[in-house]
Amino acid sequence: DQQVKQNSPSLSVQEGRISILNCDYTNSMFDYFLWYKKYPAEGPTFLISISSIKDKNEDGRFTVFLNKSAKHLSLHIVPSQPGDSAVYFCAAGMSGGYQKVTFGTGTKLQVIP
Amino acid sequence: DTAVSQTPKYLVTQMGNDKSIKCEQNLGHDTMYWYKQDSKKFLKIMFSYNNKELIINETVPNRFSPKSPDKAHLNLHINSLELGDSAVYFCASSQGFTSYGYTFGSGTRLTVV
Numbered sequence: 179d180q181q182v183k184q185n186s187p188s189l190s191v192q193e194g195r196i197s198i199l200n201c202d203y204t205n206s207m208f209d210y211f212l213w214y215k216k217y218p219a220e221g222p223t224f225l226i227s228i229s230s231i232k233d234k235n236e237d238g239r240f241t242v243f244l245n246k247s248a249k250h251l252s253l254h255i256v257p258s259q260p261g262d263s264a265v266y267f268c269a270a271g272m273s274g275g276y277q278k279v280t281f282g283t284g285t286k287l288q289v290i291p
Numbered sequence: 292d293t294a295v296s297q298t299p300k301y302l303v304t305q306m307g308n309d310k311s312i313k314c315e316q317n318l319g320h321d322t323m324y325w326y327k328q329d330s331k332k333f334l335k336i337m338f339s340y341n342n343k344e345l346i347i348n349e350t351v352p353n354r355f356s357p358k359s360p361d362k363a364h365l366n367l368h369i370n371s372l373e374l375g376d377s378a379v380y381f382c383a384s385s386q387g388f389t390s391y392g393y394t395f396g397s398g399t400r401l402t403v404v
Binding site: 180212214219220221222223224225227265267278279280281283284 | 295326331332333334335336339347349381383392393394395396397398
């Protein structure tokens with residue numbers, strides 16, 4: 179039962195353009211959402227998060243949008259840079275009780291110079 | 292100075308062997324985790340410890356036994372290794388139950404032959 183889904187395994191974008199990575203979830207109990215970035219042979223690194231009480235959170239070139247009614251979130255990267263080429267994982271968690279973060283399967287982003 | 296370090300980075304072993312993976316964090320975090328990334332790139336939580344106490348134990352075969360001698364260390368021992376145990380194992384830590392993301396180690400690639 180995959181509660182967090184990233185349906186696009188890969189995405190290619192030209193440098194300077196916008197990258198949009200999508201994520202869907204099924205568990206309405208999730209109340210916070212995170213994006214991680216992963217380079218080869220490294221562990222995932224935390225990028226940005228959003229609480230369910232918000233619909234947008236911005237940090238520099240990265241913006242995460244949350245649509246709770248659609249159980250959908252997206253990560254926008256503007257402008258995309260070659261160094262952004264990595265695998266991006268969407269993740270979701272529940273803040274009450276013992277937390278565990280559930281990850282999606284990742285989207286490999288390639289930014290073409 | 293690596294925040295979350297795992298050893299070894301690579302481990303190749305035969306079926307039926309017993310092996311351990313070690314994890315140490317120097318961030319002063321009180322919660323540590325083991326995640327498994329399988330061949331489908333799905334990152335799935337296995338265990339979580341908070342202040343040396345086991346708090347999350349997913350449906351993992353009891354051949355897997357975590358041990359936390361102190362809150363800075365979380366080791367994973369695997370008995371009677373099977374081919375299906377081949378995966379990348381990630382250790383992570385956080386300060387309590389945070390929605391601000393975990394700090395991951397760089398992973399241990401286990402190959403069972």
